[in-house]
Amino acid sequence: MSITSEAIIRWLQRVAQILHEKREYLTQLDAAIGDADHGINMDRGFKAVIEKLPSLANADIGAILKMVGTTLVSTVGGASGPLYGTAFLRAGIVTTGKSELRENDVVEMLAAMVEGIQVRGKAQAGEKTMLDAFLPALDVARQADLDEVEMAQLLNVCCQAAEEGAQRTLSLLATKGRASYLGERSVGHLDPGAISASYILAALAEAYG
Amino acid sequence: MSITSEAIIRWLQRVAQILHEKREYLTQLDAAIGDADHGINMDRGFKAVIEKLPSLANADIGAILKMVGTTLVSTVGGASGPLYGTAFLRAGIVTTGKSELRENDVVEMLAAMVEGIQVRGKAQAGEKTMLDAFLPALDVARQADLDEVEMAQLLNVCCQAAEEGAQRTLSLLATKGRASYLGERSVGHLDPGAISASYILAALAEAYG
Amino acid sequence: MKKLINSPESVVKESLSGMQALHSNLIRVDLETQTVVRADAPIRGKVGIISGGGSGHEPLHGGFVGRGMLDAACLGEIFTSPVPNQMQAATRAIDGGAGVLYIIKNYTGDVLNFEMAAELAAAEGIEVASIITNDDVAVQDSLYTAGRRGIGVTVLLEKIVGGLAEAGAPLGIVTEMAQRVNGEGRSMGMALTSSTVPALGKATFELGEDEMEIGIGIHGEPGRRRVKLASAAEITEMLVKPIVEDLQLKAGEQVLAFVNGMGGTPLIELYVVAHELAKILRGKNITIARSLAGNYITSLDMAGCSITLLRVDDEMVRYWDAPVHTPALRWGI
Amino acid sequence: MKKLINSPESVVKESLSGMQALHSNLIRVDLETQTVVRADAPIRGKVGIISGGGSGHEPLHGGFVGRGMLDAACLGEIFTSPVPNQMQAATRAIDGGAGVLYIIKNYTGDVLNFEMAAELAAAEGIEVASIITNDDVAVQDSLYTAGRRGIGVTVLLEKIVGGLAEAGAPLGIVTEMAQRVNGEGRSMGMALTSSTVPALGKATFELGEDEMEIGIGIHGEPGRRRVKLASAAEITEMLVKPIVEDLQLKAGEQVLAFVNGMGGTPLIELYVVAHELAKILRGKNITIARSLAGNYITSLDMAGCSITLLRVDDEMVRYWDAPVHTPALRWGI
Ligand SMILES: Nc1ncnc2c1ncn2[C@@H]1O[C@H](COP(=O)(O)OP(=O)(O)O)[C@@H](O)[C@H]1O
Ligand SMILES: Nc1ncnc2c1ncn2[C@@H]1O[C@H](COP(=O)(O)OP(=O)(O)O)[C@@H](O)[C@H]1O
Numbered sequence A, B: 001m002s003i004t005s006e007a008i009i010r011w012l013q014r015v016a017q018i019l020h021e022k023r024e025y026l027t028q029l030d031a032a033i034g035d036a037d038h039g040i041n042m043d044r045g046f047k048a049v050i051e052k053l054p055s056l057a058n059a060d061i062g063a064i065l066k067m068v069g070t071t072l073v074s075t076v077g078g079a080s081g082p083l084y085g086t087a088f089l090r091a092g093i094v095t096t097g098k099s100e101l102r103e104n105d106v107v108e109m110l111a112a113m114v115e116g117i118q119v120r121g122k123a124q125a126g127e128k129t130m131l132d133a134f135l136p137a138l139d140v141a142r143q144a145d146l147d148e149v150e151m152a153q154l155l156n157v158c159c160q161a162a163e164e165g166a167q168r169t170l171s172l173l174a175t176k177g178r179a180s181y182l183g184e185r186s187v188g189h190l191d192p193g194a195i196s197a198s199y200i201l202a203a204l205a206e207a208y209g
Numbered sequence C, D: 001m002k003k004l005i006n007s008p009e010s011v012v013k014e015s016l017s018g019m020q021a022l023h024s025n026l027i028r029v030d031l032e033t034q035t036v037v038r039a040d041a042p043i044r045g046k047v048g049i050i051s052g053g054g055s056g057h058e059p060l061h062g063g064f065v066g067r068g069m070l071d072a073a074c075l076g077e078i079f080t081s082p083v084p085n086q087m088q089a090a091t092r093a094i095d096g097g098a099g100v101l102y103i104i105k106n107y108t109g110d111v112l113n114f115e116m117a118a119e120l121a122a123a124e125g126i127e128v129a130s131i132i133t134n135d136d137v138a139v140q141d142s143l144y145t146a147g148r149r150g151i152g153v154t155v156l157l158e159k160i161v162g163g164l165a166e167a168g169a170p171l172g173i174v175t176e177m178a179q180r181v182n183g184e185g186r187s188m189g190m191a192l193t194s195s196t197v198p199a200l201g202k203a204t205f206e207l208g209e210d211e212m213e214i215g216i217g218i219h220g221e222p223g224r225r226r227v228k229l230a231s232a233a234e235i236t237e238m239l240v241k242p243i244v245e246d247l248q249l250k251a252g253e254q255v256l257a258f259v260n261g262m263g264g265t266p267l268i269e270l271y272v273v274a275h276e277l278a279k280i281l282r283g284k285n286i287t288i289a290r291s292l293a294g295n296y297i298t299s300l301d302m303a304g305c306s307i308t309l310l311r312v313d314d315e316m317v318r319y320w321d322a323p324v325h326t327p328a329l330r331w332g333i
């Protein structure tokens, strides 16, 4: 089975919903090792995305995702704005013209997102950032696709890997982003961006299922 | 019996001691309806007085009290500095050349102090100031002198009147000094200057007795 | 109590010493008498301007000493008026032979101590005039009470009168201008939190999380009334209304608008108040000819603000605009 | 939370609107894009200087827009970097044909957003250079991390580089000076209390009555370490020592000394710190050539301070002294 444009729209709506619900929680996480705005930033960004969705009712997936990217870039600010923005922009580019995504398209999309985040943010795995959710998700997605696992299952393992990756940031020492200023004191706290990334992937699985 | 120069010195030492002990309490009273410094001000002033006492070992009472006045003027600041300062200066003037005070001298001294406070501060009885301790003390001292009450007893009724007068400031509405800015909210609090005045008169009775 | 100090006893002198270290081109600080004097004082033939009061209101008054403003400031202990000897030392240090104006905020302590100082100066043959600022509309004015407090107008008056004295005006004219500025200016303040006097070591008064004090002075005293916390718009309205009424400000008139922070309130909030103030004045067709926003007459670390409106004429504006070079206010130089 | 605001959502725009109301002679505020632009921009042939960052650091950066300093400032939400569209709008508004310098504080968000803005400007044919300030010695510098934060030096750099651009220097020279100032300046900060982000509604971190944070930035984040409250002398020593070491300041050298308050600390305390700083520098025979003390780069209502030392040469001093007229810094005009 494949992910349709409608499922992509449902995905974004669900992301907006979750980020709104988790606004305080994400902000609290950011208060501990950052500047107490991640939930506020993401909520603002996805609210703006939702407002633009109606105008894209008949657009292809690439157009939708590019709109998400530019909207996040122009409304979120902070580190997460350019990073998520670039991720969705690149996701849009590799899905240009598509009205449905098959398993390998999803892998390609995730790979493009990760590349976008790394080109901008210059971070690697284990630096306590959103990549620590995205990278394991991409890895398992890639493997699942090789194993010809079908979509629902692929998205499930993928979101589970993201969730586990996000939870593992608890014990990591931050070397990128704002939490890096805390040095050793960053250990013992979850990375807010990794958690928001895991929500985004969880929402995709939900929207498909 | 009469009050000697030595008793005056003992008086001032006792005042300094009491004001130091009551420093926090007086400051607290001032915090409620003023600016939280009366105890600090009085303690600073009488510390300075004590330091100058040795140089006045053989001086007459007038010289000692004038020294107290100028020292308070130049170290206390605030409203209480000029008021107590002028009070002691005038007390010094009416006792110039004396090495002991009889009952009528004490009355004259108290009258001079009150006059000094009123000339400077322009307050009347019932305005919730130090005068509400001094004025009743002067009244009973005057009466006691007319009644030919002897010194110990005169000082006792005098300090008791001051104490009662100070306690009565609780229910007064302030119309002079800093507490007047509070309007109705000044009611229900003791006036710090009236309380310090009652300590000063209590110390005189103690020093004599 | 959390403060960047070494001890409650040393804070005033050490702070003055820090001023001296950073502004030795502008001022001379005498730590013994706690007076701040213009580096180039005395200036022959110029009317000397002296102000002073308790410490804890920084930059008032020490930060306003310098060309075009004060010749000297006398600083008492925290919230405690200075003593006459300080004013005497300052008067001697800056007297240029043209007389001296004392700018006194209306508090019993300040008035009495300056009054004694004026007596001392007169005895030394120095001509002294005084202006007592009493702009606080939170306090009812009356012959039978201590009267209104002197607050925000003092800053504006020190600048305008300082500019006039710098221009060479004689004592009579300078004093007259001081009276005019005091007459045309009104203020009112409010507190979100109490300040903490170092020697006391804790807040002077307790305020609930949803309470504020309206009608405060600058000595950490509680205000006229305690009310529920409100929005910036409501608070600004509460402060501006009595000012406009008392001044009888009318459409078409011009004001110098002064939004002052009490010490612990950041500029971002003061500008929100300025926004509300501008809205109210626009609605009444009153023009903001000049303005000042920031922490200029403070109450230690108190959070809150005061608003001052001064009805200005061309002459006041001219001396407001005149060059000034002090640690806290500087332009044109 | 006790603040002079109407709502967490409206505080940034209303504060900007208040600035506009009081300083319409100096700046134009675009509330839509949250940019503050010099009233007389664009100035043909002058290098444009743009800075920006999250709000909550007032007067930085909006208060530094005006003659002799910034041409424009882009303000994000509280503690959140502005977005590239804001920089794009500002760049277009002030470009005078001589190129534009972006002054960026080193935070991932600021760097990334300004980087995207520079790409947009390049696409429009506007020459853009960037300087990333990173003066905070509390953070270990390293190729493998986000590196040191940009804090106090940013203020000094905006003034000096602004003065140079005003004098007509080309983009290359202006950028070189920016690099030199950043290279010669170091800072370190501390907090007595946490700040309170309006949208969060409570303190970002909890600190005990006898604790403080050493090595903080300006976004209300906790510092490098939490230690027992200490005296102003000890705190100043903790801040100055790593700065002097990192800068390798030597006897006989000259510095611009900047004692900055975090927003909730009154001037009386900053001067106590200045006193301690002057004592330490005197002991090392380092001269304070120029100084600045006050709340200039803040973290909302946080109590605390930062110290910045900038090793200056004659040219830096010349452009520091050059006339400036902005809402927050003014002299010579
Ligand atoms: N260099 C980077 N690469 C990838 N992710 C990063 C990087 N820097 C920061 N992040 C992510 O951004 C999140 C913070 O986002 P946010 O709080 O919105 O921005 P800011 O840190 O500017 O306030 C962090 O939790 C982290 O996951
Ligand atoms: N006009 C006045 N006449 C008499 N006593 C006064 C007057 N004004 C103030 N006082 C006294 O001074 C006391 C306050 O002294 P203090 O706190 O040392 O000075 P300040 O009010 O300047 O801080 C008041 O409690 C009151 O008793």
Ligand SMILES: [Mg+2]
Pocket: A030, A034, A035, A036, A037, A038, A078, A178
């Ligand atoms: Mg953040």
Ligand SMILES: [Mg+2]
Pocket: B030, B034, B035, B036, B037, B038, B078, B178
């Ligand atoms: Mg008092």
Ligand SMILES: [Mg+2]
Pocket: B035, B037, B078, B079, C054, C079, C080, C081, C109
């Ligand atoms: Mg006092």
Ligand SMILES: [Mg+2]
Pocket: A035, A037, A078, A079, D054, D079, D080, D081, D109
């Ligand atoms: Mg942020």
